[in-house]
Amino acid sequence: MALGFFSRLKEGLSRSTQKLGTNLTSVFTKRRLDEESLEQLEEILIAADFGPEVAENVIETFRKTRFGTEVSEKEIKDALAKEIAKVLSPVTVPFKPNLELKPHVVLMVGVNGTGKTTTIGKMARFYGDQGLKTMMVAGDTFRAAAVEQLQIWGDRVGAPVISGKPGADAAGLAFEALKRAKNEGADLLFVDTAGRLHNKSALMEELAKIIRVMKKFDETAPHSVLLVLDATTGQNAIEQVRIFKEMVSVSGLVITKLDGTARGGIVIALAQQFQLPIHAVGVGEKAEDLRDFSAEEFAAGLVGDTDVEVLTTEVIEEKEG
Numbered sequence: 001m002a003l004g005f006f007s008r009l010k011e012g013l014s015r016s017t018q019k020l021g022t023n024l025t026s027v028f029t030k031r032r033l034d035e036e037s038l039e040q041l042e043e044i045l046i047a048a049d050f051g052p053e054v055a056e057n058v059i060e061t062f063r064k065t066r067f068g069t070e071v072s073e074k075e076i077k078d079a080l081a082k083e084i085a086k087v088l089s090p091v092t093v094p095f096k097p098n099l100e101l102k103p104h105v106v107l108m109v110g111v112n113g114t115g116k117t118t119t120i121g122k123m124a125r126f127y128g129d130q131g132l133k134t135m136m137v138a139g140d141t142f143r144a145a146a147v148e149q150l151q152i153w154g155d156r157v158g159a160p161v162i163s164g165k166p167g168a169d170a171a172g173l174a175f176e177a178l179k180r181a182k183n184e185g186a187d188l189l190f191v192d193t194a195g196r197l198h199n200k201s202a203l204m205e206e207l208a209k210i211i212r213v214m215k216k217f218d219e220t221a222p223h224s225v226l227l228v229l230d231a232t233t234g235q236n237a238i239e240q241v242r243i244f245k246e247m248v249s250v251s252g253l254v255i256t257k258l259d260g261t262a263r264g265g266i267v268i269a270l271a272q273q274f275q276l277p278i279h280a281v282g283v284g285e286k287a288e289d290l291r292d293f294s295a296e297e298f299a300a301g302l303v304g305d306t307d308v309e310v311l312t313t314e315v316i317e318e319k320e321g
């Protein structure tokens with residue numbers, strides 16, 4: 001997805017940035033970095049959803065490199081952004097459709113309301129604009145509203161939507177859609193799915209069946225299984241990854257609703273804990289509000305006051321040794 005939209009992400013993250021910034025300001029106004037301030041910093045990072053391990057690593061780095069020295073808030077922010085970018089850098093993997101597959105099948109999974117349908121619409125718009133032929137299948141057949149919503153996105157972005165009767169077998173529908181996508185030479189097929197976690201075993205069975213049945217047509221399908229997570233749910237997102245990883249082989253994450261949440265730090269905890277590629281982030285409800293994930297842009301956006309170009313150069317230089 002298009003880069004160069006840093007300002008939108010930055011604006012979206014402003015609540016997270018503000019929360020972090022206010023707390024940092026209260027601790028670091030030109031003072032020596034001592035045990036007490038390190039401890040306070042650790043608490044701030046945990047409160048900002050970074051996760052205990054990342055918080056501890058950051059503290060250790062600061063203890064080694066800056067202990068006893070006088071630090072300004074700006075120095076702390078720059079160093080923090082660098083540490084965040086280092087954690088996020090390995091999971092920064094833009095989604096790339098394989099155009100030889102025709103279609104590249106993307107199974108979209110996640111709890112209801114996290115933004116699966118919206119993300120499908122956004123991706124279909126993005127790749128459609130690049131000249132790729134995309135199709136969508138409404139795999140949550142029990143909820144009429146879910147089917148309707150995908151249809152709205154299909155109309156909006158000009159992509160065919162395959163849907164069945166209410167309550168139709170989702171796996172059978174996915175099979176038919178795959179056959180049609182193949183016949184029509186589609187580049188991408190997005191499979192929307194149900195996300196009713198309250199009946200975990202039924203959901204697991206349904207997702208497994210969709211995959212099993214699609215494999216009968218193309219044993220390499222689905223080629224991507226994207227788990228969509230809502231950033232506003234904070235630590236709950238961690239639990240969702242655990243649960244979905246048990247059900248399906250998740251190949252990457254899309255993190256939505258990073259606009260306006262104070263819980264953007266959860267992205268760091270997710271990266272540290274699961275090391276799953278983060279393909280894209282949602283920064284609004286519109287078709288164009290999806291961004292390629294970028295470690296440096298995210299780190300700079302979250303911490304604020306940090307120069308993203310400097311950060312990019314420094315993190316790359318460190319990676320190269």
Ligand SMILES: Nc1nc2c(ncn2[C@@H]2O[C@H](COP(=O)(O)OP(=O)(O)OP(=O)(O)O)[C@@H](O)[C@H]2O)c(=O)[nH]1
Pocket residue numbers: 110111112113114115116117118119140146149193194195228256257258259281282283284285289
């Ligand atoms: N602010 C914001 N809202 C989003 C974003 N992504 C999705 N939404 C909104 O979140 C709500 C739920 O999104 P859906 O795409 O319906 O989520 P879903 O996972 O498909 O949910 P079900 O259809 O219930 O299975 C909608 O109101 C979307 O407009 C985002 O990046 N930012």
